[in-house]
Amino acid sequence: MTERPLRADARGNQERLLSVAAVAFARDGTQTSLKAVAKEAGVGVGTLYRHFPTREALVEAVYEHEVTVLCDAAAELLRALGPADALRGWMERFVDFMAAKHGMADLLRPVLLSEADRLHTRARLRAAIATLLDAGAAAGVIRPGVDANDVLMALGGVTMIAGEEGQRALATRLIDLLLHGVRAPGLTS
Structure with missing residues (x-):
């Protein structure tokens, strides 16, 4: 039996719940009140539980949604910026994404420990990075042949x-070093 697509209002409720919950989990971690999430999203707690029957289901959905937003940002950044700036912007977003997930770490552990989920997420992240690297190589600003997995592992580091949060400036400096390493020879900035 296939699931029926959500009505537009239900889809809007779900999107608001995911956005509000992402901020709340990043801020308050496991202490996040689901009742407060529902209220801030402008829905009743029953609506929250209809979409996400457990706290773990909500955390997993938030994580999946945030991964999708991050991966989709690669193409959006390429449309708005040059390839090198798009790569930098995506790397900055990746660092912010990972920092925001810190508050959800305990609840995400079962998801992240699943080999299939981990491999699926890594594949999506690698594909987003590969899109950016390929565009940069085609424009002559990124060395050809840079491995997307290497860049992902470096970003993880x-x-x-x-x-x-207090080390954000250090993260930006480390991203600068990483970008310097993938730039095409002869480019200075």
């Missing part, structure tokens, strides 16, 4: 070292 940046977030481990400087993913906390």
